[in-house]
Amino acid sequence: MAEPAMQLKNLKKTIKKKPIIKGLNFDIYPGEVFGFLGPNGAGKTTTIRMMAGLMKMTEGDVIIQGKSVKKDFKDAIRHVGGIVENPEMYPFMSGWKNLLHYSRMMPGISKERMEEVVALVGLEKRIKEKVSKYSLGMRQRLGIAQALLHNPSILILDEPTNGLDPAGIREVRRYIRQLAEHQGVAVIVSSHILSEMEMMCDRIGIIKNGELITIQTVKDTVQQTDRNELHLEVDETEKVKGYLKEWGNEDVKTENGYLIISVTREQIPVVIRQLVEKGVNIYGANVHHSTLEDKFLDLIGEGAIE
Amino acid sequence: MSNFFQLVRNEQMKLYSQTATWVMYGILAVLVIGFAIVLKVNGDVNGGDYGGNWEKALQEENAQLEKQMKENEFAGDYATQQIALNEYRIEHDIAPGGYNIWDFVQENQSNAAIISLFTIIVAAGIIANEFKWGTIKLLLLRPISRTKILFSKYVSVLVYAITMLVFLLILAVICGAIFFGIEQSAQPYLYYQDGTVQEMPMIQLVSIKYFLGSVNLVMMASFAFMISAVFRNSSLAIGIAIFLMMAGNSIVMFFADYDWSKFILFANTDLTQHIIGTPMNEDLTLSFSVTVLLVYFVIFLTLAWAAFTKRDVANA
Numbered sequence: 038m039a040e041p042a043m044q045l046k047n048l049k050k051t052i053k054k055k056p057i058i059k060g061l062n063f064d065i066y067p068g069e070v071f072g073f074l075g076p077n078g079a080g081k082t083t084t085i086r087m088m089a090g091l092m093k094m095t096e097g098d099v100i101i102q103g104k105s106v107k108k109d110f111k112d113a114i115r116h117v118g119g120i121v122e123n124p125e126m127y128p129f130m131s132g133w134k135n136l137l138h139y140s141r142m143m144p145g146i147s148k149e150r151m152e153e154v155v156a157l158v159g160l161e162k163r164i165k166e167k168v169s170k171y172s173l174g175m176r177q178r179l180g181i182a183q184a185l186l187h188n189p190s191i192l193i194l195d196e197p198t199n200g201l202d203p204a205g206i207r208e209v210r211r212y213i214r215q216l217a218e219h220q221g222v223a224v225i226v227s228s229h230i231l232s233e234m235e236m237m238c239d240r241i242g243i244i245k246n247g248e249l250i251t252i253q254t255v256k257d258t259v260q261q262t263d264r265n266e267l268h269l270e271v272d273e274t275e276k277v278k279g280y281l282k283e284w285g286n287e288d289v290k291t292e293n294g295y296l297i298i299s300v301t302r303e304q305i306p307v308v309i310r311q312l313v314e315k316g317v318n319i320y321g322a323n324v325h326h327s328t329l330e331d332k333f334l335d336l337i338g339e340g341a342i343e
Numbered sequence: 344m345s346n347f348f349q350l351v352r353n354e355q356m357k358l359y360s361q362t363a364t365w366v367m368y369g370i371l372a373v374l375v376i377g378f379a380i381v382l383k384v385n386g387d388v389n390g391g392d393y394g395g396n397w398e399k400a401l402q403e404e405n406a407q408l409e410k411q412m413k414e415n416e417f418a419g420d421y422a423t424q425q426i427a428l429n430e431y432r433i434e435h436d437i438a439p440g441g442y443n444i445w446d447f448v449q450e451n452q453s454n455a456a457i458i459s460l461f462t463i464i465v466a467a468g469i470i471a472n473e474f475k476w477g478t479i480k481l482l483l484l485r486p487i488s489r490t491k492i493l494f495s496k497y498v499s500v501l502v503y504a505i506t507m508l509v510f511l512l513i514l515a516v517i518c519g520a521i522f523f524g525i526e527q528s529a530q531p532y533l534y535y536q537d538g539t540v541q542e543m544p545m546i547q548l549v550s551i552k553y554f555l556g557s558v559n560l561v562m563m564a565s566f567a568f569m570i571s572a573v574f575r576n577s578s579l580a581i582g583i584a585i586f587l588m589m590a591g592n593s594i595v596m597f598f599a600d601y602d603w604s605k606f607i608l609f610a611n612t613d614l615t616q617h618i619i620g621t622p623m624n625e626d627l628t629l630s631f632s633v634t635v636l637l638v639y640f641v642i643f644l645t646l647a648w649a650a651f652t653k654r655d656v657a658n659a
Contacts, residue, residue, distance in 0.1 A: 089484050091656040115486035125477030130360045138356065141349040142485040183481065 040103075042067045042116075042191050042223035043088070047097035050083055050247075057083050059247040060097065065225060067190065070217045072238035072255075073227040080247040081227050082122065085195055088225070089121055090114055101191060115143070119193030124180025128169035132160060132179050135168060136186065143187045154182045157212075173200030181209070192216065192224045198233055210237050243336055250336055267305055268295045269312075270321035277317055284311065346487070350495030351502065358465065358503060367461040371507065372514060374454055379447065379518040401429040424535040431533060431540040444519035445545040449532075451515035452549075455556040458511060459563050459588060462504040466567040467580030469496045470651065474575045479656055489652040493572070497644070500564050508557060534619045543619070551618060559612040562636065563588050565643040572647035611635045 041064035050058040058080045065071045075081050086092040088099050090106050090113075099106040104113035126135045136155070140146040155164050158178040168176065177200055184192060197213070198206040214237065216222040228234050234241055235255060242252045271277050274296055278289050281298060286308075290297040300308060305324065312319060358364050408422040431437070470493075473479040483489060519525075532548040534541055563584055570580035587594075591609030598604040605611075611632035618629075 086656065089480070091480055091483055093655055111486040111488065114484065117484065119484055121480040121484065123477060125481065127357060127360070127476065127478060129362070130357065134356065134360065138353050139481070139485070141353050142487055
């Protein structure tokens, strides 16, 4: 793999003697979308703020394109674009003036580049209007526009689909994928919406109580689990239950008229064939993968904030 | 450096995009124009109302004042000064002129207090509002040091104050010219200092008053700026700064008996006392005041800097 775009090295944060972040270590590579997942209060925002230099690190460091955020702030942060939490803009200025404001803070951003970004997020028609008249979705787009102005190689997006309608969410998702795949941007996304993360990210880091529990590639989280739930729609459910138990499937559940058993992939055709041989009428058979949500809840436990 | 200039431009753009800023200019304009109209309508400032024989009139006035002094021992200071000024006029043949443009411009300097008020509001908001709006996060997520951002904001406050002062000056000159005329030959300004009468051209007086008057403005703006950076709360900054501005003189009076009262900021902000007046305390020399002001100035800006650069942006 290529050189990492961003590295977290033993990153720690202590606020009033209470450890909030307890030593995070991971790398993010160019061209990938990295999801940052965790329950409320896990330390996602704090971590993102330290990445962006808004909060001091108690210990450890964040290395961006080889430069330390701690020691070499300007050279590190010039590679970063982002939205931290809500896309807050100056409400009394037009979208265009907001962009102009940020464009003046970095060298070499032309009017053409500004127009390009505006077109990219589809705000051409409303860009001269005051931001106070924007919907949350439009502000989100403007937020993404300002983050992209200087062609950053690392994009930090905190809840990027927050407040967008389904079409907007899809657009942003497609756009993030495109930035990563075609321009090699490393995108760091935080979100609570698990299904979103599943569709958008290549890898997901799960954080709980300031510690990184695991990093998984998205394929892993879905397919790695070797147990699948097989949902069967049959008549004579009690009889079938008996057969299944006979064949060693002790844990048979009934739900909405379906029989649910837990099997490996290889067992699925075997079970079905056996049932057919017994003359059972099968009206439907569905395989349910365990979703990221299941996995996530397994990993973090429900509602646990220490 | 051009980078810094761009930052100041940004701050000015944000400032002038807000309605409140234009309201401030409106209020100032109403005050200046209103003041001119009131003076004109009341009419007692027009022309030399001493008539042709002003020397005789002044002599009569002096006789009156001396009589007052004998009757009332408390009339002292003012009467002594007035008598000296009148005698100086007679001696040097300087007729007391009518009210003219320069008197108007000079008197309008008192509106600097209003400008101080507005500058305090701007200084108090320029950092605190970024936190309130949440925009501070995006502002600091740029390859620019916090120190530079802080000072661009401070400079922007000063630019605003200067712009307002220039606006006041120009408006006062225009109103003065329209309402009171420019045809009067410029009279020197007479003042009483250290027991003698001194002369000064009006233009010089106007310059001194406007220039030295801004000292107080700059100090209060720096103070509000500091509170804004430390507490990230504009209301608090406005409240404390305005309270101190109003109460400043009372605070000095209250502690006047103590030796250390001369170190109070407000005992030193009025530099005009050294040039066209008499300081309240003989230890207060011009260089002493300037030193004290500089020390306060450095303290304010250092506190603002420390708070802005060292602290986390946690809850914006």
